[in-house]
Amino acid sequence: MNSIEAIEIDRLERQIQLDSEKSHAERNRQGQFATPPGLAAEIVRASLKMLTSEESIRFLDPAFGTGSFYSALLKWLTIDRLARAQGFEIDEHYGRDASSLWKSTPLQLTIANFFELPIPLTNEERSNLLVCNPPYIRHHHFSQESKEKLQRLIGKYLGLKLNGLAGLYCYFLLHAHNWLADGGLACWLVPSEFMDVNYGREVKKYLREQVTLLRLHRFDIHDVQFDDALVSSVVIWFKKSPPQENSSVDFTFGGSLSSPTKTTVIPRSALNPNSKWSKLDSSTFTDDGPSTGTTLSDLFQIKRGLATGANSFFILTPEEAARYQIPAEFLRPILPSPRYVDGDEILADESGNPILEKKLFLLDCKLSETHVKQNFAGLWAYLEMGKQKGIHAGYICTHRSPWYSQENRPPAPLLCTYMGRSDTKVARAFRFLLNHSQACAANVYLMLYPQPFLLKAIDKNPELLRRLWDALNSIPVERLIHSGRSYGGGLHKLEPKELAQASADLLMHLLPPERRQDSQSELFDPSAEGS
Ligand SMILES: C[S@@+](CC[C@H](N)C(=O)[O-])C[C@H]1O[C@@H](n2cnc3c(N)ncnc32)[C@H](O)[C@@H]1O
Numbered sequence: 456m457n458s459i460e461a462i463e464i465d466r467l468e469r470q471i472q473l474d475s476e477k478s479h480a481e482r483n484r485q486g487q488f489a490t491p492p493g494l495a496a497e498i499v500r501a502s503l504k505m506l507t508s509e510e511s512i513r514f515l516d517p518a519f520g521t522g523s524f525y526s527a528l529l530k531w532l533t534i535d536r537l538a539r540a541q542g543f544e545i546d547e548h549y550g551r552d553a554s555s556l557w558k559s560t561p562l563q564l565t566i567a568n569f570f571e572l573p574i575p576l577t578n579e580e581r582s583n584l585l586v587c588n589p590p591y592i593r594h595h596h597f598s599q600e601s602k603e604k605l606q607r608l609i610g611k612y613l614g615l616k617l618n619g620l621a622g623l624y625c626y627f628l629l630h631a632h633n634w635l636a637d638g639g640l641a642c643w644l645v646p647s648e649f650m651d652v653n654y655g656r657e658v659k660k661y662l663r664e665q666v667t668l669l670r671l672h673r674f675d676i677h678d679v680q681f682d683d684a685l686v687s688s689v690v691i692w693f694k695k696s697p698p699q700e701n702s703s704v705d706f707t708f709g710g711s712l713s714s715p716t717k718t719t720v721i722p723r724s725a726l727n728p729n730s731k732w733s734k735l736d737s738s739t740f741t742d743d744g745p746s747t748g749t750t751l752s753d754l755f756q757i758k759r760g761l762a763t764g765a766n767s768f769f770i771l772t773p774e775e776a777a778r779y780q781i782p783a784e785f786l787r788p789i790l791p792s793p794r795y796v797d798g799d800e801i802l803a804d805e806s807g808n809p810i811l812e813k814k815l816f817l818l819d820c821k822l823s824e825t826h827v828k829q830n831f832a833g834l835w836a837y838l839e840m841g842k843q844k845g846i847h848a849g850y851i852c853t854h855r856s857p858w859y860s861q862e863n864r865p866p867a868p869l870l871c872t873y874m875g876r877s878d879t880k881v882a883r884a885f886r887f888l889l890n891h892s893q894a895c896a897a898n899v900y901l902m903l904y905p906q907p908f909l910l911k912a913i914d915k916n917p918e919l920l921r922r923l924w925d926a927l928n929s930i931p932v933e934r935l936i937h938s939g940r941s942y943g944g945g946l947h948k949l950e951p952k953e954l955a956q957a958s959a960d961l962l963m964h965l966l967p968p969e970r971r972q973d974s975q976s977e978l979f980d981p982s983a984e985g986s
Pocket residue numbers: 485486487488489490491516517518519520521522523524543544545546549567568569570587588589590591
């Protein structure tokens with residue numbers, strides 16, 4: 456037996472002794488339920504796997520107890536990788552024994568209230584691995600005065616206002632932000648309650664917006680982890696770094712940390728702080744294709760952009776239109792090829808023209824040739840020029856009347872660029888664009904027109920359109936490629952029908968309640984729903 460194993464045996468014996476010297480009610484009031492050693496070992500092991508193997512570790516447990524996580528750390532780690540180990544414990548009862556237990560190791564244990572300690576100012580002073588099972592003290596066990604003090608503290612450093620019903624563990628998790636080094640990993644074993652109740656909103660907001668959430672593991676409620684504190688628990692891992700726009704989070708459930716019974720990858724964009732996160736690993740999100748059976752065609756009418764018959768003739772720059780004296784009434788703004796559209800959002804000027812460097816117009820006239828000849832000399836001359844080139848005799852032009860009129864394609868609020876290379880550095884074979892302009896689009900785009908029920912909903916709540924756009928962009932490219940066709944060299948093409956058949960699972964949480972099978976809506980207030 457090595458010395459760490461011997462200390463651990465001693466620790467477990469002392470833990471039992473120390474717990475027995477207090478009443479259950481007292482331990483409950485002070486959130487003093489130790490993490491079982493097997494679970495602590497599993498948590499620390501899973502956390503270490505998320506670090507690079509060479510990283511030297513500055514460890515912190517701000518609710519130390521007798522040190523179940525520290526013990527597990529020393530079990531899995533060679534001591535030369537441990538640059539520093541810190542612990543805070545408010546209660547001397549546990550703190551004194553912990554100090555004597557670990558005195559032969561590098562631990563610096565401070566017996567103090569975590570919230571009253573001076574906040575470290577430099578990255579070096581902060582820790583890059585924080586593992587903690589904070590006290591689960593319900594809000595009515597701490598005074599109004601201390602609650603307000605803690606709320607001010609969280610507001611000051613994180614700009615978040617915690618709800619008065621939040622348990623102490625929420626304050627712990629948020630306040631510890633100040634002790635974590637940039638890029639540092641935090642692992643929290645907390646009650647899963649925050650995922651579904653109002654007071655958890657600010658915690659969810661923090662996890663979504665201020666850090667990079669990596670994984671949430673929810674234990675099965677029937678598999679109670681703590682004999683004496685009957686709460687369902689969740690382990691949260693995140694890094695202190697700004698979140699990436701298109702990232703996703705592993706939601707695992709049941710079984711053990713190393714072998715959960717269920718794993719679901721949830722796009723960050725689907726993590727709404729107002730919704731119930733425990734529902735997110737329900738059947739709404741599965742790894743293997745549609746589960747609700749709802750497809751994008753249930754939400755949008757999808758059409759290919761228009762085929763002009765001869766882009767070089769029918770699509771003109773403003774200079775060409777001026778040179779040939781084509782009247783403005785026969786010119787409609789049209790989007791340039793996707794490679795000239797940098798961002799994914801197309802803004803518009805006051806006339807509805809897209810604000811893009813490359814400006815183009817589509818020639819579209821429904822008037823007869825006689826009428827054009829008599830009234831619009833410039834346009835007539837241009838059409839004559841087209842005829843000389845044989846444009847009017849092309850397949851598409853011969854199938855419409857007059858040959859220089861265009862198909863009816865109103866501007867679409869959402870567009871999909873359906874051809875791309877998944878192997879380029881952009882790594883996005885498909886892009887969904889949010890279009891505020893009145894521009895139509897040629898057949899290099901797919902146009903998404905919301906179905907009438909969705910249009911009505913967007914009308915009531917314009918923000919919904921942006922949320923749908925976000926959700927569309929979060930559909931993993933593999934799912935879309937799966938729907939579409941792949942060509943050699945990583946080139947992917949998607950037909951309107953194929954996009955229409957793609958699963959709408961990742962958009963379901965945004966729909967009005969009557970359109971979804973489960974989970975509460977985030978954006979629809981049923982009382983404002985009308986008939
Ligand atoms: C749930 S126990 C966890 C103990 C140990 N880390 C473990 O996992 O077994 C929480 C510990 O935090 C301590 N604690 C409660 N409030 C604290 C505070 N404000 N500052 C520091 N420690 C606190 C409690 O005394 C208790 O020992």
